[in-house]
Amino acid sequence: MQNANWIYDTTIILYALSIIGYFIDFLQNNRKANRIAFWLLSIVWVLQSVFFVQRMVEMGRPPILTPFEGLFFYAWILVTLSLVLNWFFRIDFLVFFTNVLGFLIMSINLFAPGERVSDEMSTRLISELLVIHVTMAFISYGTFTLSFIFSIMYLLQHRLLKQKKWNKRLQRLGSLSTLERLSYGLNITGVPILLLSLILGVIWAFLKVQDFSLLDAKVISSFVVIAVYSIFLYQKVARGLQGKTLAVWNTAAFLIVLINYFLASTLTEFHFWYQ
Known part of the structure; x- marks a missing residue:
């Protein structure tokens, strides 16, 4: 070690x-x-x-x-x-x-x-479903994180353009259209991955966890994350929302991801199995 x-x-x-x-x-x-x-x-x-x-x-x-x-x-x-x-x-x-x-x-x-994690607990918990569930969840968090960073870069680029600060830094940030497209593409990737992760996680919990409830804080907050990003995609696809407003929405959505990971994890009833 x-x-x-x-x-x-x-x-x-x-x-x-x-x-x-x-x-x-x-x-x-x-x-x-x-x-x-x-x-x-x-x-x-x-x-x-x-x-x-x-x-x-x-x-x-x-x-x-x-x-x-x-x-x-x-x-x-x-x-x-x-x-x-x-x-x-x-x-x-x-x-x-x-x-x-x-x-x-x-x-x-x-x-x-x-x-x-004790050997007994590890043996009881580890399964293909759990490994895939956790892996997919973190991959979705990674895509949402990069999408958030692209939105921050979009807002920074938008501000520099508005202030007419033409310099090399402005050029290397990337065009507004590219930043928005990549942010949107990462969210398109992240939402189905997180949804599949949650489905697998719920199936695993029903099979392995006693007294599992869909009203657990972690489960509820995870579905809230999916709902928020689904609304983001709806605003983009169905309503044609774009630009600064969409970037601000995406930034706020990532705050929900942070709440889901850090705050809801302290309130969950079954996600703690280490000692």
Whole structure:
């Protein structure tokens, strides 16, 4: 486990250096700093993957059950998605904004208590349904997070254009149409993934959890998230809403995701199985 801790600590240090590089690039349009930051982030992704696999081998299960493991997996998804999207669309500041959030998550995880799932509980809980449910849920959270960041970039770009601040930073943020399209596309992806995750989660809970209730806080808040993003999609598709109003709506929707993950998780009756 000590090796795993060394990998985690090294990842945090390289992550911080990568963020510093992207921050220098953001302020000075420094392409050299951007390239160094990108390769540092790529190393971070490799180390995160190694840490995840090593933990899985040591525990004999997918490391996704505890809050520490969940947040780490979430941070890994953010790094992965940001690198993939930047490879295809070359939106430099997306990587910067996304990984500031990812770095904060991994840093917070340093102070997370060392929860442990007992062998008996692990054997009883782990199933294909649970693994797929949790994995799909975090993937949907990752897509909603990047969609939120695109909306923030849209609002920043909109403000710079309104103030007529023509500079290289404005060009590298991406066009308004591209930012809106990618934000919308990520939500289209995230909503069905989260819905399928919830269906699988409910099926698993009925099979494995005694006294399971659909009125559980986590279940209710998860369906609220789907409802909010479904309304977002309806506003876009059926009513033709676009621009700043849609970006603000998407930003507010992501706050519901945060409430669902952090607040509702403290009120749930059955999502705590670690000790």
